[in-house]
């Protein structure tokens with residue numbers, strides 16, 4: 001299933017946030033959205049997932065979601081959004097219960113996603129007992145449980161320390177390599193973008209417009225930590241973003 | 256490992272004054288100090304006992320604690336204690352259960368629906384400050400002089416604080432969790448049942464602490480009219496006769512009741528709110 005954005009514009013009151021965004025998200029690829037803070041990345045992601053109505057334009061699902069897909073557009077949030085009163089297992093089971101999946105079938109799915117995210121030993125733990133990285137892995141496991149067509153990830157690693165971030169990036173690459181998933185991955189971290197993105201979309205400062213779309217052909221599994229091939233791309237991205245970021249920064253101070 | 260510590264470092268200069276950093280991070284973190292509460296009680300009672308025996312507290316101001324205790328034992332032995340306690344507990348249980356469950360229901364509805372909120376919040380705000388005791392004659396007319404008026408008084412008294420605490424608690428449920436539920440396509444009912452209600456539970460329980468204490472206060476008022484037996488009736492009777500020993504024995508029973516309710520809620524909190532950090 002592909003996602004197509006057609007001329008999306010959005011404003012909150014008098015502030016224009018997004019302007020004329022047209023973009024294709026092909027199945028099986030990771031599209032990274034980068035841009036200075038406040039440029040409307042989260043807003044765009046909410047619009048893609050149907051949590052917000054765009055002021056103009058529309059979001060299309062092209063083709064049918066894969067078989068057994070319970071929730072085609074599934075989020076992974078920056079703040080994890082785990083229910084603190086449910087265990088790891090209970091948090092995953094939450095999203096299955098409404099689809100009438102219980103008992104043995106639910107157990108199979110939960111065991112599978114917990115194994116894929118290396119959480120099998122923590123199935124009975126409460127969120128308060130987990131580190132930030134583990135909480136985000138639970139959120140990823142929960143997203144995988146509904147077998148999504150597209151994963152919408154809003155700065156999923158930004159609340160984590162840099163070592164944990166590296167580890168989780170490796171985990172995400174391993175997950176994708178095992179079974180390619182489609183994802184829109186919002187980040188302000190260019191190293192994450194060049195590591196995980198097949199296609200990187202650079203947005204301007206508010207109102208967010210598409211500045212440039214950069215394709216990286218190197219397969220995810222071959223991209224390494226501090227990969228010299230990626231450095232050039234990252235430098236190019238930074239050049240694109242630097243002035244925008246500075247202007248956005250000063251804009252925030254002006255307000 | 257040992258040579259790590261022996262690595263090069265500047266030798267301590269004995270002429271430069273060195274001072275240990277003063278610890279200033281203490282306090283502001285409640286710790287369990289159970290025995291202090293007991294000690295305060297014991298000390299106060301001992302003081303009164305000493306005062307009444309030594310004579311610097313006249314028996315007209317305060318009864319002697321041992322006499323109060325004697326009255327209590329008498330009450331127990333004669334079986335009158337349970338004759339008074341039985342009706343009071345059932346009034347308390349029925350009235351508070353009615354008031355609290357109606358309050359939680361209305362509070363949740365206010366939290367969930369804007370129209371209910373717009374319609375009922377002003378009404379609740381208008382009802383809250385009315386001293387329910389003043390309405391007792393009205394309740395007697397509406398619900399009869401028997402148990403009905405007593406249930407109504409206690410019920411109305413617990414209702415408004417429960418409503419206010421409950422809708423506050425629902426308002427405070429983490430919006431990002433609700434958005435998460437919506438993003439996974441959970442039904443409205445599932446979001447309410449699995450996200451809103453558990454998330455509001457801490458606030459609802461702490462509201463219940465206050466509501467139930469108010470219910471105990473109103474118990475005495477409810478037994479002002481048409482009650483032969485009951486702790487409240489017993490206290491009022493003793494009060495009108497200036498029988499301080501019996502008055503205090505009754506008051507002590509109410510205090511114990513309050514302690515019991517508070518301990519029960521603490522126990523429930525420990526059981527079902529263990530997920531809180």
Ligand SMILES: Nc1ncnc2c1ncn2[C@@H]1O[C@H](COP(=O)(O)OP(=O)(O)O)[C@@H](O)[C@H]1O
Pocket residue numbers: 012017035036037038039040041042043044206
């Ligand atoms: N619900 C909202 N109401 C009003 N303004 C909003 C709302 N959400 C976001 N904004 C504004 O829209 C702009 C873009 O926000 P956001 O999409 O969160 O940016 P990003 O995720 O790129 O940092 C910001 O200026 C923000 O203040």
Ligand SMILES: [Mg+2]
Pocket residue numbers: 041042043
């Ligand atoms: Mg954002």
